[in-house]
Amino acid sequence: MIPSELLQRLHQYDQEHLIQYYYELSKEEQLDLIQQLESIDFELLKLIENKDQEIQKGSIAPLGALTVDEIDRHEQTYRAAGLEAIRQRKIGAVLLAGGQGTRLGFEHPKGMLNLGETKELFLFEQLIKNLLQVVHEADSWIPLLVMTSEKNNQETITFFTEHRFFGYNQEYVRFFIQEMAPSADYNGKIYLEEKGRVSLSPNGNGGWFSSLVKANLLPKLKEWGVEWLNIFSVDNPLQKMVDPVFVGATLLGSFVSASKVVRKAFPEERVGVLCLEDGKPSIVEYFELTDEMVHARDEKGELLYNFGVILNYLFRVDRLEAILEQHLPLHIVKKKIPHLDDQGELVQPQANNGYKFETLVLDMIRLMDNCLSFEVLREKEFAPIKNKDGVDSLETSRQLLKQNGITL
Secondary structure, eight states: OOOHHHHHHHHHTTOGGGGTTGGGSOHHHHHHHHHHHHTOOGGGGHHHHTTTSOOOOOOEEEOOOBOHHHHHHTHHHHHHHHHHHHHTTOEEEEEEOOOEEGGGTEEEEGGGOBOOSSSOOBHHHHHHHHHHHHHHHHTSOOOEEEEEOTTTHHHHHHHHHHTGGGGOOGGGEEEEEOOEEEOEETTSOBOEEETTEEOEEEOOGGGHHHHHHHTTOHHHHHHHTOOEEEEEETTOTTOOOSOHHHHHHHHHTTOSEEEEEEEOSSTTOOOOEEEEETTEEEEEOGGGSOHHHHHOBOTTSOBSSOEEEEEEEEEEHHHHHHTTTSOOOOEEEEEOOOEEOTTSOEEOOSSOOEEEEEOOTHHHHTTSSOOEEEEOOHHHHOOOOOBSSSTTBHHHHHHHHHHTTOOO
16 A cells, blocks of 8 residues: 555655556565655755756855975875874775766676776776775775665675675775665656666765765774775776875865866866865866856966866765765756656667756865865876767776786
8 A cells, every 4th residue: 555645745746657557566566666755855856947047156266286296295295194094094995886887888887897908807906906005005904985876786796706805805895875866857757767666876976975874884984993085986997096195195284175186188178177166165067167267377377277176085074974964966967767658668768868866076075174186197097987989988098007007
């Protein structure tokens, strides 16, 4: 029996179609569907009505960065401070791995993608190798939390287990599932992906900390003594995690957050830029910068808005706890969403057909008191795999890996 309160909510938000196949389901499937529906925040559908309203920005100013040259001059000091914090197990790593490799034509967790040409070398494997370099330098294991999604959690855990965690000490590894949000068509009707299953997708990279807390991992972090978390994306195999120099510069500079950045390849490059907004750190998307700001230069001829983020952030855990109750804005993103049609047949769309709702980690930066902008060389630390072909593809990533002496 469908609870009357749930029926009222479905009617209130014009979502009765979600139960049209209810009586075709088994008892277990019925209960599962009710649980799914009761967990949905239907209020987020109101965002579709206001999707064309611009988010008001504050006063934007350049932030600059701790440049590679400056870092090189103080590298030994930064490294020593970072290694000491790592040995005290104050720093944990969070791998954001909730995505599938669908855009690459790969129907598995993206981290399972084989980078190799003459041998197997998986994305997960290369990231673990990068982290192990720091483990060996510090002679201390680093707590590693891997964020998966409902769609890829079991496959990810099985993959790590079958490969014996690629040599990592599994006592210091934990998996947790990212919270989900429903997908809807352009009219605000939530999709079904099966007769007893609502179309849900991960709620964006901004949901990583609330998902971690929901998984009850905060007590374990405190038991380990972790005071900082370095989060990074699965799709960049050159990513350096818990980099001692990055950690040390952040600690010695009394920052509560930090972001690795690269110089823009050209003024119009489509990257988020670390700036100041009303005096607070903020990441401004490329389309939010005016043409004048994009091309503005300082007295040395350098671009004022020159440093793009690469999804490698360091946050102090107590600051994350302090902002936990503050709701991050939800962003509406057009996507291709598989769904059941009116005849109950599965449709695999070839073009965008609806909206997903995502939170973004860049909005967490806006809630920090300060943020260190830490420059790295893109050819050394930025080889993302986002597209099947062309820019930021497996092929371009392989080229950069080989340039860095990694045998494929």
